[in-house]
Amino acid sequence: MSNSATSRRVQDPRQQILDTVLVLFSERGYFATSVQDISRESGVSVGSIYHHFGDKEGIARALYQTLSERMSHSISRIIAQQGTAHDRCRGIVETLFDMTEAEPLVMDFMLYAKHRDFLPEEKPICSSRPFELMRSVIAAGMKAGEIRPMDLMVASSSLFGGPVRMIVARLDGVLQAPLPRYLDEVWDCAWRSVAAR
Amino acid sequence: MSNSATSRRVQDPRQQILDTVLVLFSERGYFATSVQDISRESGVSVGSIYHHFGDKEGIARALYQTLSERMSHSISRIIAQQGTAHDRCRGIVETLFDMTEAEPLVMDFMLYAKHRDFLPEEKPICSSRPFELMRSVIAAGMKAGEIRPMDLMVASSSLFGGPVRMIVARLDGVLQAPLPRYLDEVWDCAWRSVAAR
DNA sequence: GTCTATATCCAGATAGAC
DNA sequence: GTCTATCTGGATATAGAC
Numbered sequence: 534m535s536n537s538a539t540s541r542r543v544q545d546p547r548q549q550i551l552d553t554v555l556v557l558f559s560e561r562g563y564f565a566t567s568v569q570d571i572s573r574e575s576g577v578s579v580g581s582i583y584h585h586f587g588d589k590e591g592i593a594r595a596l597y598q599t600l601s602e603r604m605s606h607s608i609s610r611i612i613a614q615q616g617t618a619h620d621r622c623r624g625i626v627e628t629l630f631d632m633t634e635a636e637p638l639v640m641d642f643m644l645y646a647k648h649r650d651f652l653p654e655e656k657p658i659c660s661s662r663p664f665e666l667m668r669s670v671i672a673a674g675m676k677a678g679e680i681r682p683m684d685l686m687v688a689s690s691s692l693f694g695g696p697v698r699m700i701v702a703r704l705d706g707v708l709q710a711p712l713p714r715y716l717d718e719v720w721d722c723a724w725r726s727v728a729a730r
Numbered sequence: 731m732s733n734s735a736t737s738r739r740v741q742d743p744r745q746q747i748l749d750t751v752l753v754l755f756s757e758r759g760y761f762a763t764s765v766q767d768i769s770r771e772s773g774v775s776v777g778s779i780y781h782h783f784g785d786k787e788g789i790a791r792a793l794y795q796t797l798s799e800r801m802s803h804s805i806s807r808i809i810a811q812q813g814t815a816h817d818r819c820r821g822i823v824e825t826l827f828d829m830t831e832a833e834p835l836v837m838d839f840m841l842y843a844k845h846r847d848f849l850p851e852e853k854p855i856c857s858s859r860p861f862e863l864m865r866s867v868i869a870a871g872m873k874a875g876e877i878r879p880m881d882l883m884v885a886s887s888s889l890f891g892g893p894v895r896m897i898v899a900r901l902d903g904v905l906q907a908p909l910p911r912y913l914d915e916v917w918d919c920a921w922r923s924v925a926a927r
Numbered sequence: 928g929t930c931t932a933t934a935t936c937c938a939g940a941t942a943g944a945c
Numbered sequence: 946g947t948c949t950a951t952c953t954g955g956a957t958a959t960a961g962a963c
Binding site for chain 1: 847880885891905924
């Protein structure tokens with residue numbers, strides 16, 4: 534009656550490794566983390582790690598793609614739930630703030646790590662799917678007249694640049710209070726910067 | 731009659747090394763740059779490099795401090811020249827944009843590199859002198875009634891977050907046009923986000 | 928102060944048994 | 946698929962002559 538689904542199963546090694554490197558890369562950075570470290574902390578042997586990911590870069594790439602998809606999903610859900618650019622963008626900022634408090638390491642890796650240094654093939658973060666989604670929301674808001682007409686890159690930088698800097702400050706330990714406490718004030722500033730009226 | 735001052739003199743090796751690592755660190759990153767690389771590109775021997783900087787980290791630290799002082803100086807000059815928070819902040823953004831075009835590597839290293847990975851002792855960039863100066867301008871502007879009263883960190887993130895994201899986008903090659911062309915539009919958004927009226 | 932030659936270490940990656 | 950043992954290169958840093 535007891536099978537692998539009912540017994541408290543150990544996570545599959547792939548996920549085990551990804552969970553481990555998220556911590557290590559955030560704590561020490563990619564280059565200061567050796568594959569030996571990853572093996573020791575994850576409990577998975579070096580051989581298995583290479584079997585699953587090919588090389589060290591492959592681990593970082595898999596982590597990046599996994600987290601990127603998670604962020605895209607969260608953002609897509611908000612877009613589906615809300616009807617205006619204002620509400621959609623506010624929802625996105627709120628989610629980013631919540632995620633930063635709940636999973637600071639994820640945010641650290643996605644928004645703060647310099648991927649170009651260890652993933653030279655990857656597109657720059659601001660060309661990645663989550664950021665594309667954000668820009669598409671803004672483009673729609675501009676068309677609908679909610680947002681003043683202007684260069685799309687200027688609008689998205691202005692709207693999300695402030696919140697992103699607050700996230701970075703929080704990750705750096707410069708902000709003592711949790712981000713959601715600043716949400717209303719930050720959003721007020723962000724929206725004023727591009728709002729039509 | 732010809733002495734070391736009149737002859738076209740080779741730069742002193744310290745500066746030679748700093749010029750070289752700025753290029754290499756920006757192109758490949760700190761960890762992908764070996765001291766051998768630095769020696770080859772700068773024409774200064776490995777022994778001399780260690781004589782001047784102690785260890786590899788010392789090179790990065792010296793570069794960071796040099797550039798940080800240069801930025802602080804530029805910002806201080808603008809603060810002295812202008813009389814209002816509005817004009818001071820606009821001047822700062824304009825200078826940052828100009829610097830990005832004239833010396834992209836400097837901006838890349840100062841705003842984009844993740845110093846924490848290779849300079850663990852250094853304060854986070856947003857606690858560094860240039861950023862402190864920017865915040866002091868904003869604090870004064872708030873006191874003078876130019877800027878709405880709000881959390882200082884929120885105000886500085888909102889005012890400079892947009893411009894910083896534009897700089898990063900430009901360094902990533904995502905913006906084709908030079909930054910100064912966007913200045914008016916970017917500044918308009920930035921100032922609206924915090925302006926009192 | 929500058930250089931070359933070298934010591935030392937540890938990284939990423941693989942081989943091959945199980 | 947997983948593991949241990951090992952290879953190999955290249956990294957930081959130093960020694961010591963000039």
